[in-house]
Amino acid sequence: METNNLDGKLRKNIKIGIEVEIVQKHHQRSGELTEGVVKRILTNSQNHPHGIKVMLETGEVGRVQKILV
Numbered sequence: 001m002e003t004n005n006l007d008g009k010l011r012k013n014i015k016i017g018i019e020v021e022i023v024q025k026h027h028q029r030s031g032e033l034t035e036g037v038v039k040r041i042l043t044n045s046q047n048h049p050h051g052i053k054v055m056l057e058t059g060e061v062g063r064v065q066k067i068l069v
Contacts, residue, residue: 019036020035020056020066040054
């Protein structure tokens with residue numbers, strides 16, 4: 001499956017336990033991505049223009065940029 005079909009801006013594409021790349025708040029300017037596994041979904045709305053906010057199993061919080069499959 002390709003990562004391009006799965007949009008990190010849509011909540012329905014994010015599931016607990018999947019591997020994603022997020023951008024943390026303090027890395028938004030540089031665009032540095034952090035890879036990890038979703039522990040919690042923090043955004044309640046169905047979509048978000050900057051990506052769905054999640055917490056990784058490491059405790060890091062950020063917005064999903066890519067879904068890794």
